[in-house]
Amino acid sequence: MPAPKKTGRRSLLVTSATLLTLSVTAPAALAAPTPQADPTATPPAHMSQVGGVRLGQSGTQVNLADGVPALPKDLTARSWIVSDAESGEILAAHNAHWQLPPASTMKMLFADTVLPRFPRTMEHKVVPADMAGIGAGSSMVGIKENETYTVHDLWLGVFLRSGNDAVHVLSSMNGGVEQTVQDMQAHAQELQALDTHVVSPDGYDAKGQVSSAYDLTLFARSGLQKKDFREYCATVRAQFPGGTAKNGKGTSTRETFEIQNTNRLLSGDTDVPVYQGIAGVKNGNTTNAGATFTGVAERNGKVLLVTVMNPEKHEHNEVYKETAKLLDWGFQAAGKVNPVGDLVPPKNVAQSTAQPGAASAGTQGTGGSGSKPVASSSAGGGSGGVGIALGVAGGLVVLLAGGAFLVNRRWPLPDLMRRRSRP
Template sequence: MFSDHRITARRRVGPAAALTLALTLPLGAGLAPPAAADVPPPVPVVGGARLAEPGVQVALGPGAPPLPGGLTGQSWLVADAGSGEVLAAYNAHLRLPPASTLKMLFADTVLPKFDRTQVHRVTNEELAGMGAGSSLVGIKEDLDYSVEDLWRGVFLSSGNDAVHVLAHMNGGVDETVRQMRAEADVLGAADTQVVSPDGYDADGQLTSAYDLTLFAREGLRNPDFRSYCGTRDAQFPGTVDKASGRRGTFGIQNTDRLLGKYPGLIGVKNGYTTNAGATFVGAAERGGRTLLVAVMHPESYLKVYDDTAALLDWGFAAAGKTTPVGALVPPRPVASPTPAAPPAAAHAGASAAAVAAGVGRPGARLLSPESWAVIGAVTLCAAGGGWLLNRRRRTAGPAQADPGRPVGGSTALGRRR
């Protein structure tokens, strides 16, 4: 919407004159781009306006303890997993590399698709394409693994080899990335861009503390997800002994350093790469309340656990004594297939989507002065043309009404799985 700039004059310029003026004015003459205040407002921030503000966001009530000191994460968030209330946050929507915490979204997407007892024989192709220095659980080609084994490799060892095998079972890496993007959209994770399913550093692969909290909250609704992320150690299938023909096992441990140490900790997932630094999402239960904490990019690898523990302590002490500064959005209902929209409706929908995707986002481009001049000229032409057409119709007599065109129908919404 543009501001109402009023122009006073003794005489009004008629539509015909406006049409002539539009056709004779050179592009850009008198048609300046809108001022910054005239730009349409940005798309509403997911989770509430305060979460878009930089710096610490908290509203302490009577008796609430202050936030812990010494926090060094570039972004963090504390939320109640049950109610979805965000108790405090710092740069909640800051987009940063996720490292292996992105495996939570991978699990949200793929875990429900395969029975845990299903057995799969691994091929060499499925182990190809992993990034140099990837964390591995130790999967070997031409050997059988149960789906349960593979998920333990994902959650305990953060094994990119296990992720790639499951992704190939799911239709391939590219297909899995596509599905993860769709899942992020359903969950309301607007800050997330998925490039690889395992979270390995890749250009453009980003997420936020807010989105990571959404992934963890969704995952903990699945009993298998909850079981895997809370497992401290397990035996993993090894190679076959050539002499005896028997297949051995070896032990793997969960790389989550708070598991078994922080009282009431449930999980969920840690991550680390040189580019991303340390990232972690932890969930803990105490007194019937489950809290989620996400911390991204503190000053050191071990500091991510210190910050998480401190924020969990604060959250349990402050619960019920703060005013929420935002909320974790619920998953969006999945739309069921509907007939294709008419061209006009489809175009309108595409335009709305383009505005929603561009306004207020980094990299969004405003129209140039020349473009605004063209838009102004076209608008004036349309107004003048409409005036002339109406005048002709009044002279010739009543015109027949054009048959109406549908502009789109209601969308049938299905349940979230």
């Protein structure tokens, strides 16, 4: 696939005179709803209003006007959202806060939480306890006990093959599955992803495990600020270590085998071409969740995030087809349609912008174009040229002198796409 034309990086400088007032904590009305153990086919009458009042309403939310293209027909997903990944503006949404089973898109939160904790060159020898508790019928990359893998290998297994075995090994390294679930839940709260209840780190069907199209988009946006996250989710194929075989003369050889990304907009399929400008992020599919997907794409200098959950039309690759339609619409509508809400910033950024001296120019969560959130990675790790120009020292966010913030610097997605393997 030819690389998209590289665009100049642009940044948005917000001075103290135009800073937004962002809530330090979500109001009681925006508290996380009780997780639904068994989601029905009908969205609840009242959903979270985080990011905007209209996002708490059921059905499709979009501001159609002269010059704004009509939304695609025959969209069947229970929930979906189209957002500008840089500004955080939500261009359109459908049941954005409906709590639904996320399947392996939950691995975006897992990666955003755990990925910064281990260097990619670190090696780990897998023991039987690392593989305990993997659900029956799980997707696997093929990790073998008593073999040694680098952290880089393991993350390739997570992103390309959605390997629950790789997730469990990394969770074991992180203190175990229970600890990792707690870490993920805490990170979800930090990101203000209040629809999410984590039960298993790999997204395997579990009672009470839910997220929403809104929250999954927050996870993707936060994760994509990390260079390694962007690299892994944009990799089409890679070589993965196999088993070690002993040779006749007392030596041994470690074989490798090829793995390919199961994101069909990235790798393509018979009925789904590679999407122009696609650069990740993560797909999922389980019996309870159906098909889920969050994708990021760049075209003509615009970066969009689309999340689609559980299309009711059960055709092959339907989740990718509906995502592609929404991406096409978003690229046509960007700059023409007024947003219906925003992607909120993590709590640490919201708190920092609410400090004394920051001028007020709007209110978070009103759901109009007046709310402009910023983005930051609260889990640590390199930002890779994207995010907020904030210094972090001793766990405290330090504001830049003069009350100015550099927000939403352009991601180097064109460079990233040229680096990755082509399908």
